[in-house]
Amino acid sequence: MRGITKRYPGVVANDHIDLDLRQGEIHALLGENGAGKTTLMNILYGLAVPDEGEILVDGQAVRIAGPSDAIARGIEMVHQHFMLIPVLSVAENVVLGEETMANPVFLDRREASRRIRKLAGRFGFELDPDAKVESLSVGQQQRVEILKTLYRDAQILVLDEPTAVLTPAETEEIFVLLRNLAKDGRSIIFISHKLNEVLEIADRITVIRRGRVVGERRPAETDDKELAELMVGRSVQLTVDRGESHPTEVMLKVEDLHVRDDRGNEVVRGVDVEIRRGEILGIAGVAGNGQDEFVEALVGLRRVASGRVWLNGRNVTGASPRQINEANVGYVPADRHRFGLILAFPLTDNLVLTSYYKPPFAHGLVRDGRAILAAARQRVREYDVRTPSTEVAAQTLSGGNQQKLIVSREFGGDTTLLVLDQPTRGLDVGSIEFIHKRIIEKRDAGTAVLLVSAELDEVLELSDRIAVMYRGKLVAFVDGRQADKNQVGLLMATGGATDETHEATGTST
Amino acid sequence: MDSFLHTINGIPVLGIVFQFVEYFLNALPFMSRVAVELAVPICLAALCGVMCERSGVVNIGLEGIMLTAAFTGWFAEAVITGIMGPGTPTPVFGLTVPLVLALLAAIIAGMLLSLLHAWLSISVRADQIIAGAIINIAAFGMTGYLNTLLATVSLPVTSNFTALTIPSAVSNIPLVGWLIDALFGQGPIGILMVIIVVVFQIFLFRSRWGLRTRAVGEHPRAAETVGIDVIRTRYRNVVLSGALAALGGAYLSIEATNGFQAGMTQGRGFIGLAAMIVGRWTPLGAFGAALLFAASQAISQTISISPPTGELGTLLDHVPTQFFDALPYLITIVVLAGLIGRSIAPAADGRPYQRESAS
Numbered sequence: 001m002r003g004i005t006k007r008y009p010g011v012v013a014n015d016h017i018d019l020d021l022r023q024g025e026i027h028a029l030l031g032e033n034g035a036g037k038t039t040l041m042n043i044l045y046g047l048a049v050p051d052e053g054e055i056l057v058d059g060q061a062v063r064i065a066g067p068s069d070a071i072a073r074g075i076e077m078v079h080q081h082f083m084l085i086p087v088l089s090v091a092e093n094v095v096l097g098e099e100t101m102a103n104p105v106f107l108d109r110r111e112a113s114r115r116i117r118k119l120a121g122r123f124g125f126e127l128d129p130d131a132k133v134e135s136l137s138v139g140q141q142q143r144v145e146i147l148k149t150l151y152r153d154a155q156i157l158v159l160d161e162p163t164a165v166l167t168p169a170e171t172e173e174i175f176v177l178l179r180n181l182a183k184d185g186r187s188i189i190f191i192s193h194k195l196n197e198v199l200e201i202a203d204r205i206t207v208i209r210r211g212r213v214v215g216e217r218r219p220a221e222t223d224d225k226e227l228a229e230l231m232v233g234r235s236v237q238l239t240v241d242r243g244e245s246h247p248t249e250v251m252l253k254v255e256d257l258h259v260r261d262d263r264g265n266e267v268v269r270g271v272d273v274e275i276r277r278g279e280i281l282g283i284a285g286v287a288g289n290g291q292d293e294f295v296e297a298l299v300g301l302r303r304v305a306s307g308r309v310w311l312n313g314r315n316v317t318g319a320s321p322r323q324i325n326e327a328n329v330g331y332v333p334a335d336r337h338r339f340g341l342i343l344a345f346p347l348t349d350n351l352v353l354t355s356y357y358k359p360p361f362a363h364g365l366v367r368d369g370r371a372i373l374a375a376a377r378q379r380v381r382e383y384d385v386r387t388p389s390t391e392v393a394a395q396t397l398s399g400g401n402q403q404k405l406i407v408s409r410e411f412g413g414d415t416t417l418l419v420l421d422q423p424t425r426g427l428d429v430g431s432i433e434f435i436h437k438r439i440i441e442k443r444d445a446g447t448a449v450l451l452v453s454a455e456l457d458e459v460l461e462l463s464d465r466i467a468v469m470y471r472g473k474l475v476a477f478v479d480g481r482q483a484d485k486n487q488v489g490l491l492m493a494t495g496g497a498t499d500e501t502h503e504a505t506g507t508s509t
Numbered sequence: 510m511d512s513f514l515h516t517i518n519g520i521p522v523l524g525i526v527f528q529f530v531e532y533f534l535n536a537l538p539f540m541s542r543v544a545v546e547l548a549v550p551i552c553l554a555a556l557c558g559v560m561c562e563r564s565g566v567v568n569i570g571l572e573g574i575m576l577t578a579a580f581t582g583w584f585a586e587a588v589i590t591g592i593m594g595p596g597t598p599t600p601v602f603g604l605t606v607p608l609v610l611a612l613l614a615a616i617i618a619g620m621l622l623s624l625l626h627a628w629l630s631i632s633v634r635a636d637q638i639i640a641g642a643i644i645n646i647a648a649f650g651m652t653g654y655l656n657t658l659l660a661t662v663s664l665p666v667t668s669n670f671t672a673l674t675i676p677s678a679v680s681n682i683p684l685v686g687w688l689i690d691a692l693f694g695q696g697p698i699g700i701l702m703v704i705i706v707v708v709f710q711i712f713l714f715r716s717r718w719g720l721r722t723r724a725v726g727e728h729p730r731a732a733e734t735v736g737i738d739v740i741r742t743r744y745r746n747v748v749l750s751g752a753l754a755a756l757g758g759a760y761l762s763i764e765a766t767n768g769f770q771a772g773m774t775q776g777r778g779f780i781g782l783a784a785m786i787v788g789r790w791t792p793l794g795a796f797g798a799a800l801l802f803a804a805s806q807a808i809s810q811t812i813s814i815s816p817p818t819g820e821l822g823t824l825l826d827h828v829p830t831q832f833f834d835a836l837p838y839l840i841t842i843v844v845l846a847g848l849i850g851r852s853i854a855p856a857a858d859g860r861p862y863q864r865e866s867a868s
Binding site for chain 1: 712715716717718720721723724727728730731732733734735736737856864
């Protein structure tokens with residue numbers, strides 16, 4: 001790709017970017033969110049049209065006006081959000097758009113299944129072509145995505161943050177697969193903002209910042225510190241110094257909690273846990289093991305099937321979200337668009353969502369616009385929310401700034417308990433650093449913190465104690481400072497069913 | 510035997526049930542035929558809905574499309590008859606040149622109206638419910654108005670399609686004879702419907718067109734990333750589906766009856782939508798649901814034509830006919846409330862698709 005430039009109203013997403021990819025190479029594209037990685041790849045895949053620049057494949061300039069042009073050149077993309085259709089079978093998903101036909105009208109399903117099995121076998125994994133995609137684990141779905149590209153005999157594979165949703169073990173398996181593909185002569189572009197992964201898998205690394213290429217490195221000649229600086233443009237503290245914790249009295253106590261999901265299945269199956277003031281309890285677990293429902297039950301968004309929740313010695317089982325909120329519990333939901341913010345509302349209103357009805361923001365039925373504005377300005381300044389004004393709609397902000405907005409609302413005041421569900425999901429290194437520091441600050445100020453995250457690194461870095469959640473239960477408690485990543489990863493994947501993990505739980509509790 | 514029947518029929522309360530079962534079994538061949546006839550327009554509307562919604566476009570304008578096609582079919586036949594003369598009907602189906610051309614005109618009218626819906630929902634990205642409602646209101650007003658105007662004009666006498674007579678040798682075959690008679694003892698549109706149900710079912714789940722249609726209706730972005738043209742797929746399905754609803758409308762004015770009345774679809778388009786949902790967006794399911802709805806009407810018709818005797822007759826005399834009219838809707842509520850489990854719509858149903866950032 002040569003001199004690629006793409007402008008959107010108000011921003012230059014790609015500013016004369018040059019990128020070359022050699023055969024059989026894994027080339028990592030590293031950059032913060034909004035740096036222009038995805039735009040660049042959308043251009044390569046024909047989902048966006050560049051304003052300037054050209055794309056050359058095998059030395060020849062080509063025009064790529066749509067995905068079908070890209071596919072015709074052997075370019076395939078695995079999107080960050082899976083492009084799979086849950087209700088269709090693996091085979092149907094794989095052949096879609098490039099169907100194996102028995103005749104001009106009807107599909108040849110047997111031949112399709114045969115080819116899929118053969119292809120999967122060649123790269124060392126197994127998949128049932130007739131299984132519905134919705135019944136597969138995330139790691140298996142990722143393989144279906146890669147299979148789709150192989151089925152089309154892709155020579156150039158673009159993977160957009162392929163490990164974002166995987167467990168460490170699944171990530172390792174995908175890495176093995178990617179190396180096999182590279183050995184097979186295929187070229188891979190690996191997009192990520194995770195430094196350690198990039199260093200592990202890539203042959204070459206290109207760093208992008210604000211739409212420009214700011215450096216190209218080989219993993220052997222660089223380290224995570226340098227890459228982070230290139231990415232952010234200043235020196236970054238990669239791991240927060242969590243310091244010593246000084247836990248005092250028990251703030252949250254949960255006894256034998258059972259919660260059902262929307263379909264009525266019991267997904268939290270007897271959770272017992274205590275969190276003290278001044279400590280961070282991290283919950284590690286593969287997504288979908290009941291963490292979301294557990295958190296929702298704690299903050300009053302979901303009915304408790306049975307069990308007790310005590311907050312500061314008071315029974316709050318089945319309390320409403322407002323009652324929980326008025327007990328000074330801060331809550332950062334996993335999905336900031338659906339639950340944390342009202343996207344169409346201005347920042348001012350979003351910042352008083354939990355307190356608009358009481359003084360100083362309201363007197364009886366009348367809102368006090370001046371007080372709301374003053375508080376909003378102060379919070380935006382204090383939490384470094386980058387915004388043109390406090391009156392713009394929340395949806396105009398970047399993900400990192402939206403999250404800072406929520407954090408500023410929920411962390412403000414004298415919080416007794418903070419419930420954080422995926423507090424840094426999808427954020428860039430700079431924002432993560434900022435939010436992590438604030439979490440430690442709150443802990444040191446005497447708040448009890450419950451941290452749920454699918455990012456094992458985050459849990460390991462911040463937690464004083466780690467609980468592993470597996471199929472609705474907390475199967476193990478591990479000391480946060482002595483925890484070993486592989487052991488916790490194994491517990492997440494197996495729930496401690498194997499021999500090694502018994503040992504692990506024995507030593508660390 | 511008779512005395513045995515007489516004895517069990519005399520049992521209090523339970524006897525009524527026996528009487529009903531006997532009456533029902535006796536009336537079944539007649540009733541099933543009526544039910545299939547009543548199901549034809551409902552089913553065709555439902556198939557139109559399935560084809561649209563599987564590709565991700567909600568179409569509540571079925572009623573309007575049917576009404577327009579019914580009017581167009583009848584009016585075109587009258588006009589063409591006026592120009593060309595009535596012609597001699599063929600012995601089977603009663604086909605005449607004006608009649609066949611009228612059917613084509615009805616189909617074209619339905620497809621044009623669907624094209625309007627496609628344009629509003631896909632290109633303009635208007636609210637699809639509103640677009641459908643507009644089509645219904647406009648069709649109701651226009652056909653009613655034109656019909657009033659035409660009432661003062663004397664139009665040539667028209668004929669309609671006639672039903673196939675199943676030889677009694679076939680219809681008397683034990684167990685299946687009545688079924689053959691019910692399904693195929695119909696005019697060309699009715700028989701066509703049975704064929705379409707089967708063909709559509711196979712195509713939707715076995716053909717490339719079917720796979721792509723389902724993909725576009727479930728996850729259009731995913732479909733686009735593998736090179737499928739979402740917009741074109743949706744247009745094609747919506748326009749083609751118009752022909753199905755149009756067949757349903759034409760059935761009313763040039764097959765089941767021989768003429769047009771204002772509002773003659775009487776909510777069949779909406780019942781068709783319900784049949785589509787109850788049938789879980791599959792052609793066979795839609796057909797089954799349409800039959801279910803039609804059966805309740807068929808029961809009421811059978812009872813009014815040949816009322817049962819004895820206590821059962823006395824009892825049914827006290828049931829108002831409106832009850833049977835309301836029955837399809839009651840069935841819909843009961844069925845949707847959980848008898849068949851959850852009926853899940855295509856994921857992208859009703860959501861307009863916009864290509865991302867392509868400029």
